Amino acid sequence: METGRPYSRLLFRLERFNELTTEDRQRIADLPLKLVNYPAGRDVLSHGYATSQCTLVLDGFLFSHKPVSGSRRQITSFFVPGDVADLATLYLPAVDHSITTLGPAVLAFVPHTALKEAADRSTALTQAFWRETLMQAAILQEWIVNLGRRDAFARIAHIVCELTVRLQASGMARDLSFAMPWTQTDVADACGISNVHANRVIQEMRYLGLVDWNSRRLTIRDWNALMRLGDFNDDYLQYCASIKKDYPLTGHAAPEGGFARLRTSPLAYGVPGGAKSDC
Amino acid sequence: METGRPYSRLLFRLERFNELTTEDRQRIADLPLKLVNYPAGRDVLSHGYATSQCTLVLDGFLFSHKPVSGSRRQITSFFVPGDVADLATLYLPAVDHSITTLGPAVLAFVPHTALKEAADRSTALTQAFWRETLMQAAILQEWIVNLGRRDAFARIAHIVCELTVRLQASGMARDLSFAMPWTQTDVADACGISNVHANRVIQEMRYLGLVDWNSRRLTIRDWNALMRLGDFNDDYLQYCASIKKDYPLTGHAAPEGGFARLRTSPLAYGVPGGAKSDC
DNA sequence: CGAGGAATTGAAAGACTTCAATGACGGTGG
DNA sequence: CCACCGTCATTGAAGTCTTTCAATTCCTCG
Structure with missing residues (x-):
């Protein structure tokens, strides 16, 4: 590179x-x-x-x-x-x-x-x-919100969104795909959850067709859904996202249309393995 | 004042x-x-x-x-x-x-x-x-650790410790007692837990004789226990604690003697009220 | 091919949330 | 001075999310 x-x-x-x-x-x-x-x-x-x-x-x-x-x-x-x-x-x-x-x-x-x-x-x-x-402090602050008020699924989705935007601001991940050498335990330690649970959440993300998360490379399949499920709003990164907009000084838009998870989808955790969707 | x-x-x-x-x-x-x-x-x-x-x-x-x-x-x-x-x-x-x-x-x-x-x-x-x-960023960072890797009891204990030290550094709370106009819901929103659970944890703290936590005034009864249970180490505030020590550049001491909670004490949540111990 | 780290799985236990109701308290208006 | 009101604190019960433990499988690298 x-x-x-x-x-x-x-x-x-x-x-x-x-x-x-x-x-x-x-x-x-x-x-x-x-x-x-x-x-x-x-x-x-x-x-x-x-x-x-x-x-x-x-x-x-x-x-x-x-x-x-x-x-x-x-x-x-x-x-x-x-x-x-x-x-x-x-x-x-x-x-x-x-x-x-x-x-x-x-x-x-x-x-x-x-x-x-x-x-x-x-x-x-x-x-x-x-x-x-x-x-950097603004990012820390949002990290606090992430750990304090979102469930495991949203936490992981949010961190993935954040990294994607930050990488894009650095001219990388333009195609929503990037090498990411973290282990699932690293993800867990970032999100304040156990590695076992991180694994299950990541599997659900794969199943839902949100991401391809193979070892060490992450490809986002459905950016909009990931943002929605991760309750992600990049305002706090606006300074990072460079030339996107010129700082509208109004409030955040409240997340429109609620914040429903598909957790009650046919594929809760106990689901028999595999079925790796082909999304 | x-x-x-x-x-x-x-x-x-x-x-x-x-x-x-x-x-x-x-x-x-x-x-x-x-x-x-x-x-x-x-x-x-x-x-x-x-x-x-x-x-x-x-x-x-x-x-x-x-x-x-x-x-x-x-x-x-x-x-x-x-x-x-x-x-x-x-x-x-x-x-x-x-x-x-x-x-x-x-x-x-x-x-x-x-x-x-x-x-x-x-x-x-x-x-x-x-x-x-x-x-301030150092405080945010410790806040992340608090939300990510401590249970509700330790989170609240930790935040109380932090506030106490910061107040002392400002010349207040010298007697480990200070007016604190937060509601239990505020505490819950700071610790990333529900107000109901915050209430139960605070009651346990009272029961264990750690604090007097009457409406709007907080008095610490057992500072050492509170620090231990809150996994609190004020290194991250050293810059705030003014003249305490002159920045030893060694690592943290690992919390000696483990980090056992008394949660399995005879007084889990369902305990009838009162019995404020005399610790 | 073996070794070791990483990912995955199942089952059981635990921490915490939610809902809903009740009690306590302080301030306000009559 | 007291009834009334809203906010805050407290309680119980049920349900959910997450953890823990303990295997087992997968992958990568030497």
């Missing part, structure tokens, strides 16, 4: 709101980047440890997670190409979560010193970085 | 990490503040609407929440005196959540223009504000 000149991804991301001046672009282009290939499942940042650099995702996925008593963990974010996964470390001495590669990933490390220097010299750059953290 | 000169609260908050210069302090002191008394249950910010000012909490509580399909909502944060509840609006054109007063509150509004001007002129101020948003 082509990652372009590494800083072009960063520039693209930072300019979602306001264009930068030529000077500021140059400051970004001049940042010292260290390109690194990381294998799957390796920590980029371990909770409690300090770091002196930020991590730009060029290819692959990262996720941040926190340990919970009892050998469990909760995944709190995914990072896709173009994201700076640990921007918070720039101004917080230590973070309390870990950041790990999902599959193999191509990363670029940027020293804090260089980033701070660039930010100190440009108000616009500071704001652009700040805004990045604000948008 | 004394709120001091309004800007002193803000200064106190911004200087948790680095002291500001005399000049920067003056910039804060010169900010035009509009003091307002708000009644309970009034929106300070409605989702989807733009605003041109930030809200500093001087007394009382605010909470942010997002609507969910089906006339439900999820509370995603509480704000205590000293917090700037809508700092994100400074650089995001529109937020997708609402912010509402929990009980009556004393607020101070600061125009975006004045804040931006102050920030533009001082790198240190910009960083201080930015750091505020980063710390």
Whole structure:
């Protein structure tokens, strides 16, 4: 996968709101980047440890997670190409979560010193970085809603929708299909459910013809249904979805037509195996 | 309740990490503040609407929440005196959540223009504000863990612990007792459970002698047990807890001695009321 | 081809929700 | 001062979603 000149991804991301001046672009282009290939499942940042650099995702996925008593963990974010996964470390001495590669990933490390220097010299750059953290916070907030007020099916559907939109905003997944190296246990840890239940929900999604979810590749078959069932509204990502609309400052539309699940369909969980539909 | 000169609260908050210069302090002191008394249950910010000012909490509580399909909502944060509840609006054109007063509150509004001007002129101020948003994000992240991987009892215990520590960091609740004008339905909406279940859990907490939870005032009877049962570790608030320790950059200690609940105690839910133990 | 991780399955138990009704409390108007 | 009202807290019972445990099968890789 082509990652372009590494800083072009960063520039693209930072300019979602306001264009930068030529000077500021140059400051970004001049940042010292260290390109690194990381294998799957390796920590980029371990909770409690300090770091002196930020991590730009060029290819692959990262996720941040926190340990919970009892050998469990909760995944709190995914990072896709173009994201700076640990921007918070720039101004917080230590973070309390870990950041790990999902599959193999191509990363670029940027020293804090260089980033701070660039930010100190440009108000616009500071704001652009700040805004990045604000948008990540908006995603965290929606994640809370997801865990707090949706059932397992909707949670998974919602996260799939979110990732799809974010990938599209990064120029990927244009055909609603993308490689996704997570295991069902990863999905479960992100959605706050057990891996067994995640498995059953995913099977139902397949059966309903919503997605093809083969090992490590995800193809969305019915985007509209997935959005509806996942109670997904990309307003909270509008800043991410780039040029879609120019920020209508009215409220959300209430999900029209209710929010019915087909759970009472002829195929509740106990259904005999297989019958993998050919949708 | 004394709120001091309004800007002193803000200064106190911004200087948790680095002291500001005399000049920067003056910039804060010169900010035009509009003091307002708000009644309970009034929106300070409605989702989807733009605003041109930030809200500093001087007394009382605010909470942010997002609507969910089906006339439900999820509370995603509480704000205590000293917090700037809508700092994100400074650089995001529109937020997708609402912010509402929990009980009556004393607020101070600061125009975006004045804040931006102050920030533009001082790198240190910009960083201080930015750091505020980063710390709020750390709280969101722990909230995700709370909803994703803890049962109802632990969720409520955890949120109570968090609020206690944050209030203490603002110089309140020194005796582990504070007025808290939330209803049990508010607690339920914050914890992602039903109000009925919240009620039963709170009763169990009372029964176990963990808290006095009378209408609108909360007194913690057994802080250590509450922390343990809520799986609470205030590392993620270390930035908030001010002068407690100087950032040990090692990992969390894994919750020692497991995480056993007393749920199988002689007093499961069906227990007849009262018998407030004397723990 | 064997090993090990990942996915899948079934059955039983548990946590939590929903519905519906009742009790408690505070504030308001007469 | 008291009846009335709405909000909040409480209770019980039934039902649902989700977890847990324990196999079993599938897949991928060396």
